[in-house]
Amino acid sequence: MHTALRSTIIIILTIVFIPSGKIRAQFQGGNTHVGVYTNATVQNETELKWKFATNSAIRSTPVLSGKKIVIGSTNGRLYCLSSDGKELWRFVSDGSISSTPVIAGGAVYFTNRNSMIYALRLNDGKQIWKKNLGKPLNYDWGFDYYVGSPSAEGAYLYVGSADGHLYALTMKEGATVWKYNTLSMIRSTPAVDEENVYFGNNAGKVFAVNKMTGTPVWQFSTIGDTLKNEQFGFDRNAVIASPTLYKEKLFVGGRDGYLYALEKKSGRQIWNFDYAVSWEISTVAVKNDILVTGTSDGRFVHALDVNTGKELWRFMTQATVWASPAITGNDVVVIPSNDGYVYSLDLKTGKEFWRYKTGPQMFSSAFPSGSELFFGSDDGCLYALRTKESQKTPLTSFKRAVFWMKEPVFQSFRSGMDVAVRDYFIREGYEFYDETDVKSFLLQRINSDTASVLVFATNYFIPSITSDTLGSNILQAYLQSGGRIVSLGMNPASYELDSTKKFVVALNFEQAKNITGIPYRFKDLRTHGGFYASSITPEGERWGLKSPFVAICGMPVNDVTTVLALDENGKASAWVIRFSEKKYSGYVQLYLTPDRLHQLPEVQKAAEFGLH
DSSP states (O other): OOOOOOOOSSGGGGGGTOOOOEEEEEEGGGGGGGEEEEEEEOOOEEEEEEEESSSSSSOOOEEETEEEEEEEETEEEEEEEEEOEEHHHHHEEESSSOOOEEEEOOOOOETTTTTTEEEEEETTOEEEEEEEOOOOOOOOSSSOOOOOOOOOEETTEEOOOOSSSSEEEEEOOOOOOEEEEOOSOOOOOEEEOSSEEEETTSSSSSEEETTTTEEEEEEEEOGGGGOHHHTSSOOOOOOOOOOEEEEEEEEEOOTTTTEEETTTOOOEEEEEOOOOOHHHHHHHEEETTTTEEOOOOEEEEEEEEEETEEEEEEEOSSSOOOOOOOOTSSSEEEEETSSSSEEEEEETTEEEEEEESSSOOOOSOOEEEEEEEEEETTTTEEEEEOGGGGGOSSSSEEEEEEEOSSSSSSSOOOHHHHHHHHHHHEEEHHHEEEETTTTHHHHHHHHHEEEEEEESOOOOOOGGGGGGGGGSSSSHHHHHTOOOEESSSGGGGGGEOOOOOOOOOEHHHHHHHHHHHOOOSSSHHHHOOOOOEEEEOOHHHTOOOOOOEEEEEBGGGGGOOOOOOEESSSSSSEEEEEESSSSSSSEOHHHHOOOGGGHHHHHHHHHHHTTT
C-alpha cells in the first residue's frame, strides 16, 4: 500500500459542532456525484431565457441556491446572479476559475487555478476566508482545463490540490484538519459517503481515505498507472474524472481510455470498459442502474449497465464530450458537448429529444432545475434555457417531423448542410426520426386524420419506405393519405445505384417517377435541365418564401398543383404536387444550398403553410 504523509493539526472533536447549514448545491448534485436532479423536467424543447456574458470562457458548472445562481469564469471572477440573469455581485480572485462552487450554510466555497480556496458570504460576496493549498507539482501534458472542486460534508470541506494533497478543512475558518499526500497533482473532485472520501490523481491512481482521520482505506491502480506517456506522446495516466458512488459501487474513468467499476468498500475491480485510448474525462451519472458518460475522441454519449458494464446505447456527437451528464427526475439525460450543442436524450434508449446550439465548444456541465437549464460556454456566456412557452399547451394541431441519417448510401447535401437542417428543425420543435423509426412514423400517419409534415434533412429515401411500383410503397401511401413531405434537393429517388447499392451510376427520373409519383417527362438529363435563376411567385410569398435562388429540374407549370417559384424559362422551380384531396397534403419541392441556410425560416413557413 502506498505510504502517505498525513498530518492532523487540530483536534477533530473541537470542530464537530460547528454549524454548517444545509448543503444547497455542489458538483454533480451532491457528494456521491450521481448527477440526478429529481426536481428537474426538461424533456420538452427549450428556448433561451437569458444569457449573461463574462467575456471569458466558462468551464465552471453553475450551481443554484434558491433564486441565486453562482458561476465561475476563466477571467478569475465568481458571479452571483438572480433567477432572471441580473448580476447581484461579483468577486475577483487571483486566478482562473474552472471549478464548480459549493453553496452551504449561507456561504460559497470555490477553488481557482492558483491553488487558492475561498469562502464568501452568499448574500453579498464578501470574503470570509481564503487559503493557499500548496505549491503546484509539475504537469507537462496540457489539456488541464478543470481544477478540482471542493465537496462539503457536515462541517468540513474536502478538496484536492495541485500540490498532490487531499485536504480536509473546516468550513468555518478553512483550518486544515488533515491532509493526505498522493505525490501527484489532484484534479478529481472528491466523492464522500458516510465513512470515506474517494478521489483520483494524475498518476493514474484512485484512493479511498477515512473522512475523519485521513487514514488510507484502499488504493486502486488503473491501467494508466503502468503506462509511459512518452511512448504515446500524450497523457495516458491521469484520473481527471471524479468518482461516482452508486449503491456499493464506485465508477471513474481515466485518460488511459478505460472506465472502471470498483467495489466501494475494497477498491476491487468489478469490470472495466475499453474506449480504445479515448480519454474518459466525464464524471458519470447514474440512475435506475443505467450509467451515462461522455467520451473524448470517441465522440459519443454512452450508457452502460452498472452491474455488467454492457453497452445499452450510444449517441454520436460531432466532437469530444468532456462535460458530465445530468439526469432529470423524468429520466432525461442532459449533456453539453464540444460541438457546441447541449443534448437532451432519453435515459433508457438514448433517443434525442432536442438540442440547443451556443456556438463554440462547451466544457461546462449543465445544472437542471425545474423546467430550466443552466450551463456555461467557451463563448464566455452563462446560458439559461427554459421550456418553450408554446410547449406548455399543444404547439400545433399537426405532427411535425424531420428525417436525418448519419450514413446514407449517398449524400447530395454538402458542407454539413444536412446536419444544419436537422438541427434547425429540432430546435423548432420537430420530432427527430432516423432510418430506424421513420417507417413507423409514416405508417402511424397513414392511419391518422391529423395533418403532418416530414422534412428530409438527409436527401435520401431509405428502401424500407419505397418500392419500384407506384402505389405500393409507404412513402406513396403517406402522400395519398394526405401527408406532406418537403424535399430540399433533387428528388433522391432519381439516383440510380450500381449492383452493390453503394455508388451512384446515373440519373433515372423514370425511377423517381415510379417511386414518388412525380410526373417527370423525361428519364434522362433533360429533366435535370441545368441551373437557372428563379424568382418567387405571389403564391410562393403566401407560403412564406421571399428569397430568389438557383434551381434545377424545372417542371412545366401544368404538371404541378401549386407553383411557388418560376425559373427564367418559365418552369416551376419550387412547387407542390398533391396526391390527396386534402389541401394540406403534397410533395413540396424546394431547393436549398449551404450558403443559404439563413433562409431556413422560409423553408419552415412553407413546410407548415396551411397546416395550422
